[in-house]
Amino acid sequence: MRVKVKLEARTPGLTFQDLILQLSQFWVKQGCVLQQPYDVEVGAGTMHPETFLRVLGPQPYRVGFVQPSRRPADGRYGENPNRLYKHTQFQVILKPSPVDVQDIYLKSLGAIGIDLKKHDIRFEEDNWESPTLGAWGIGWQVLLDGLEITQFTYFQQSGGIDLDPIAVELTYGLERICAFLQNVESVYALRWSADKTYGYIRLMEEQQLSEYSFDRSDAAAIRAEFELHEKQAKELLDGFKTAEGKSRMRYPLLAAYDHCLKCSHLFNLMDARGVISTTERAALMARVRTLACRTAASYLQQLGAEAAAGVRA
């Protein structure tokens, strides 16, 4: 049974792709570099090196990018209208944080067709933390008529390092916002483009990847992969300690970070498969965190070396 509700007479909202275009355009006008999604599996935009590493160190930076984010445990075989194995974030990093950052953010909502005066918009306490990245921040979830549409965070630490200056991270949940704009109940009914739905484009992926991560993944193989990636990350990080001069500046810390991201995703796969106990869970997370924190510390040293050599001055 459907409940009749009085709906605002409005033109059908932005398509999924237009939503991405509008947000991209808005933030480019704010001086952001428009980046691309990272090509290693991540659980959130925060793990993109453009966030995790760029917020470290003193250099100002503004960037925006779309990040498809894989959360195997959230998969629902394409049967739940709101939960996805892979959802899409639009992430913005503003470093240092501008004094009028809330106002700029609210203007971005205007840019995607939300009339702020007609809605109930609220900033409710929600401090974000990623135990696997050694990252946390203070901020809010932004609610639009009771719907959580954005995570708004003043980053305090990344990779266990106190940030200076402070960057703001804005993470828009694109499916939710789009469903709101188009007034549809299921994410699969979203219009992605003028003639294709979100379901047409993504449903098969949701079904298959849920089936894989809940029922068919090989837990032992995944565990072994985890160990392998961890080993490589460690070796790379150990090697950095003795790297000197020119070879220090081009030392592949970014590759070490990729292995760390792999570990994080493999951990998520094991979790979805239900093969880790709570105690082991904490221990595995700590192992990934150690890699992330070591990468961050080494990256800062490398930045310092580069600054000293005048590479990026």
Added chain:
Amino acid sequence: MKPPAKPHPVELLFEIGCEEIPAGMLPKAEEELRVNLEKLLAAEDLSKDVAVETFSAPRRLTAWVHGLPVKQADVELEVTGPPKSVAYDSVGAPTRAALSFAEKQHVHVNSLYLVQTAKGEYLAARQVKVGRTTEQILTAVLPRAVHDLTWPRSMTWTGLDGPRFIRPIRWIVAVLDGKLLKVAVAGISAGDSTRGHRFLGSSAIRVRNFLDYEKKLHSNGVIIRPVRRQEKIGKELEAFAKKGSYRVHEDADLRRLVAYLNEYPTVIQGDFDPAFLNLPDEILVTVMRDHQKYFAVEKKNGELAAQFLAVINADKDGKGIIRAGHERVLRARFADARFFWESDQKCRLADYLPKLERVTYESRLGSYRDKVERIRDIARWLTEQWFNLGIHQAHVAEADRAAELAKCDLATEMVREFPELQGIVGGLYARAQGEPNEVADAVYDHYRPVGLDDPIPRNLTGCAVAFADKLDSVVGCLAVGIVPTGSSDPYALRRASLGIVKIILEKKLPVSLSQAIGAAGKALFAHKPKRAITSDQESKIVDFILDRARFVFREKEQFAYDEVSAVFRSGADDLVDAQKRLVALRAIRKSRNFEPLAVSFKRIRKILEKAGISPGADGRVNPEMFETSVERELHSAAQTAASKVHSLKRGGKYQEALEVVAGLRPVVDRFFDGVMVMAEKEDVRKNRLALLAQLLGEFTTIADFSEIGGEERLS
């Protein structure tokens, strides 16, 4: 002479403008800002006739200080200089020392005078310390008052050297007596311009004083007084309820929270699909309250209505756009809950038991699967005891089943999504799957009571499981060295102990705490990970629980500190019995003989302590050795009283027994008036001490009177 005209008092308006401060923290911050200002002003002698009021809304903390003087009062001081002998020469003329003292004090040498001090006569000068202006003082005080606010977790929004606060500070208003006060807080210079509601007001509003500020903010969409916001919400909730002829599902915490979550709260009503009413009320209410901060509404018969009331931060929702949005969100949330309700029950509650292996309780105490086995053992022990003592509602099999199922919901999707519903979800699933009501209710209730005023489980089976679960937590954690300190009690062991005490007292359950702890210790050793506890730990655990019992007797039952001490000194292993003795003691306390007898008992205890004899010690009293009639009299009165007290005690007649003890007062008094206990002859002395030791030992088994009276000690 006419006294100088009293200067006109002035007022300060001070506002800290912020990005949204978490609603739950505002009430405390508001209070703290007031206290800080009062303290800092008092330290500057500026508190007389001064009133500090503070208010808050999500984007601001505001102080209104009125009745301020324009400046501090001038203070006269006396400065002492060199001693007279050094200051004046033999003919009484000022020396160089005196002259230089005068110069240093900027006074004429003739205005110096002599004062008498403890060390002799000294030269002195009178100085007037001119009071600083309130403006000067506030410039120093205001940044301090803000800096000294404490927050659970502060942040920086610029960098490591930047200011710290709960959220970024974006503007400061400081207006003293209508004029801008030059002060900087968190690196921001104060102005006389505030900001209204984000969407309903202007972002630059000049203000002159508090009343002007309050009025202008109101027309710019901000109600600055939290009480007024709460009133507005209350009125609108009632109006909707009246219109729909239902009532609001009462929730005082939610009312308070939404008042602090909105600068201009307005209540709107929404509907949801009545089909969702098939879900249990507990789940619907939790989704509405905890996740969406909506008020649920009830029909007259108490059933939930398919409606909700939301508080929005806007002045109206003319076209129902906001309403439609909130309805949409709630629909998705309810759909999720229904999905969990159905998918969780594809298997039976007991089937989740093996999954508890993977849910750790505490690393050294194993998983919840291990904890369940321990809870079962303890619950069985308790119910068997009770049943054998003639309590017919003690059902061993049902308690065992409830204990087996109690933690299963921790592995369900529903509890993963709504952790605050642990226990409740298990109870609901148990009932839906045909477990007996007694078992389902026990599972549902077993986390109770969660505080001093929370009810205990509704049936005895629930009480047994709750008792067993809590006791296992306390015994297990203390056994592996998790001891609550100060405000840190991550496993809520104090609350667990409080729960145990409440259950025992309210159900009047006969149980020996030490034996119950022994049973829990056995369970701890019988199951993985097989921890052992020492007898020293056992007695520490008894003390830990008794400490909460003292608290309950004092806070909940209003017994006096010394009454509780007196009864506990005579033993409190059986709390129900201790409670009976407390009631008797409180009743007898008013009687004429009581307090003087308590004084005598205290005296006896001191005498014995000094002589190194413990009360009730085995020293034989030899009536042949008595030298006076008062000794004989006390001895025989005590013997008669003792046999009476014994039989009254056996019958549970504590008050009558205590009355008999109190009746000993005249003979005790006569004894002390008539004899010297510490007689010179050793055997006489020993005999008298033995008599007193016997007296104290015999008559302090209900309550130790020697604890009564004296100073109140704070625990």
